[in-house]
Amino acid sequence: MSDGPDLWRPDSRAWRHTTKQQLAAWRYGHAVKNRSFDLLVVGGGLSGVAAAVAASRRGTRCAIIEESHMLGGQASTSAVAAFDITFAYEVLLNGYGLWGEIVDRLRIVYDSLGLAMNTARYRDDSLAANPVIIDRVLGEMVKEAGVSVFRRSKVLDAGTARVGVSVDTDRGVFSGKYVVDATEDGALLPLLGADHRVGNLVFRDGDLGAGSADRVSIQDITQAVTVQYYPGGLPDDLRVPEPPRYMQFRREFLGTYPYDPSGARVSDRGFAGYRATPDLSGRVAYTGSQWEQVTRTSLNYLNDFPVQASYLLDKDRQLQDDRQATLKTLALLHFLQQEVGAPWSVATDEGFAAITRPRRFADLVQFENVLKHFPPRVYMRESRRGIGIDTLTAKSIFRHKNRTPARWYSDVVAVGTYPPDLHGGRAEEDLEDDLDETFLDKPTTWREGPFGIPSGCLIHAGIPSLLLAEKNISVSRIVAGATRLHPTVVGIGEAVGTLASISIRTDSHPTEVSSLQIQTSLLRNGAFPFHSAIKGLERTDSDFATVALAVIRELVPTFQADCAVGERVLGVERGVARTIGKDILNGAASWDK
Template sequence: MNADVLVIGAGIGGTLAALSAARMGKSVILTEETDWIGGQLTAQAVPPDEHPWIESFGCTATYRQFRNRLRDYYRTHYPIREEARGDALLNPGSAWVSRLSHEPKVAKKLLEDMIQPYLSNGQITLLLETKPVSVEVMGDQITSVTVKKKGKTLDIAGAYVLDATECGDLLPLAGAEYRVGAESKDMTGEPHALDTYRPGDMQSFTQVFALQYDPEGSHTIDKPLMYEHWKSYQASFLEHLQLSWDIPDADTGKSKRFRMFNDGEELGLWQYRRVIDANLFEEGFFKGDLSLINWPQNDFWEGAIVDVPEEVRQDRLYQAKQLSLSLLYWLQTEAPRDDGGFGYPGLKLRPDIVGTEDGIAKHPYIRESRRIEALETVVEQDINADYSPYKGVRKRKNSIGIGAYRIDLHPTTETNRLFYAPSYPFEIPLGALIPKRLKNLIPACKNIGCTHLTNGCMRVHPVEWNIGESAGALAAFAIDHKASLLSIHENADLTWAFQQKLEHLGVALHWPEVGIL
């Protein structure tokens, strides 16, 4: 199979890369290893992490449309109460970590709607349950990618190849220069980089699951096989058990206590990523709230799943699932209740919400990927407000998009460090999307030219969306202008022309002065 552009991975970045390339008239082959497009929003079951200005500024036009359509979908299709229906900032889950917390399947439907016209006219060919297995390279040019779908292999080729896999899986297959894990100070010059390079020191990942709360019911699962292990597990860097209401506090490095439910003064973890607040809908329509459980208690930091033998990877995925199921069993049976006593047996696993049989999301929530060695690398000093020499947003003449989030590292897999820093919003340089050597490979999600530290704010939903959208447009622009990626980067006129195309597509390139996160 052949197309103008190959996009390997249909998470947020990959889906938007395919959409923007198609909008610019190009044919696209889009592959995805699960049977759902949408990545973090859908298969990983993580509602949006966003910056505080998102309702008015700081995202692409298509991301704004997506957010508006999400709210409209609930208003149109659900029996929502009139006072909630009229809320311009409707949050279906009334979550406190996300301004628009929603069910994964609703996001999946809306993303499918966005690319459906291009599926219908044949510009996008979507191959689900398809993984890359090898890459053919000649003269620093990728000539084809071999993918496997249900045991059968297929060779696909295109003028440009975009790696939008969750872990940057195409990079080692193509022999691309990349980094993984925590760089050293010598490599990046970052104040908080490690003294030595530790490629195995990556952010923890999470196996998310969906729950409904039925206070009158009893839905306790069978005791997980590793429950006794996780029940007594205490990481050496923490002063509390993993399964407890104490969670690590990145600001202090110590523990911070939470509770199950909001009580008016203290925040509860149940509402943290709640996606359905039953009180917003007609009485009795939902028999209880729905919440996606992506809490510090089920972060898995006992080892990375990138660049390790497959048997090690599978074992760690299994352990992480057991951790999530053990958290559920603890919540149902032994967790100290807000009102006294122990356990909430009314917590009901909802496999249908995440589209799986075991109730665990289709794909683990990946916070950190392999990252290309790029022409430009975004480093801590560009973003960390305490160390930035720019005293505000670093303005990029060659910006291809914007983002904002505090540099936020969950406990890592070797040094177990947490990191949380006050940050300026940032502008993404064109060179972060261009590898140092390979001529037709473009990263399209968390695998751009950033570091272990700055990945901590590049990984969030609106940023990955922007990266994917700009990456797809870059491939199409290069084809239209018969220009290499290097020439677009080095030629100011070509850079400006590409930026004009991005602005036409609705990609904002620069921040106003908005302050520090």
């Protein structure tokens, strides 16, 4: 069954929807010589890819260092592929920037396959994709941008020099002027001795200070997995025997699965519509409202596993908790197969078993035919967070009513729209006293709406060569519950890559780069860090940058405009905005491309 005591052999079913270019990239694992770049991005998730593409398109020599064989992070290697979006901001989220480009490219692929992307949450305005397709699209983007990508590269150490930073990997040493921590867990921060937060604890100068990491809760982890409905019956090799702790986990599933979270959709596919993804097997094409036809979904509901801050600090503890989270998801699969009698098991064609990779848990050999099709990582909702020039707190993103913006400032470089959604670590004592944060700062009802992220949250306060992306930016725990979502981490990555490229090109420290410089470059490349879309203004318009700049700097009045999709959009006197924005852009010619 395996190539050796610690390895799984590839499964050809996992290659079914890959391109030759993907397979070549996944298999490439040869040692490389020491390499030097302008910018190193550690972590090839959504935020890391966005940072690298943004920087490279602006002329910066950039490399991505990624431990797994796939790009996409939470959306691929953690199988959270039904995108977490806020439905009232279709144009604002999907119409601009690199996130808009990613969505457009994914749609082109799915159109060619005769499949829809709007498959999740029982809604036809949802967005979902498959890990293998997400990796394909991101791989094409980094290749076109000229980014050097080093997959299957494990970071061993990192350090700062008089000028720049070095990252030691199992494939050699990489050096750069700047490095971006875009890992899923903030792994670079302790290696660099950077001040950072873990839960409500603060690490300064490598010292934890008062507090015990075993008594501090952080957000739950989830071993998500993409599963397939097999109408002809379960393949024998994909049946899940009863796992350890089954009876304990079973109590959480009873009365809920296989129905939807509200209990209203009574069917062995009721739960599936919640996180439904397109079915690459081609058996059926469906949309979110056609949940009774769903044949592929992600198990990412009621299989959360609680963890403490020690999860991020102790590798042995992390392995133990990952094993428990995996057992819980195996228990859910066993429950669906044996007690519900539904033919659900792992999808075998998402690319996870396409290469030889380490067996994750040596004592779970009896499950390996299923486990090798699990994604390589659990979904971590909370990571280490760097301490930046600015720290965004819950008071700054507070929305007084649902679907209204937070207080806005003209120095915003990225935008979030999600409410502060904490899965675990929800007690008052889990929050940060030093940030004067309490649960009065977290609404008890669902309140989504745009909020701004300033560049100071992306710049580490103590290490000049370190920039922050993904879930590792300088925010409070409550805010981290709102910034971890797919579109937001892409916007963060795009902003930090833009910041890095300006710093390198102008030989300036990131703190010397103004928000106006970052915004100007973002706008010229189709991003739009603002709280509302502008009616009729598209990122491909020739006057997009000039009009948008005048708007986001609040130099022209705006007014409420009607929009067919029901989204709050603004109108502007376009000619006036174009003139004002053009004057600013002309003055920016010396430092922006």
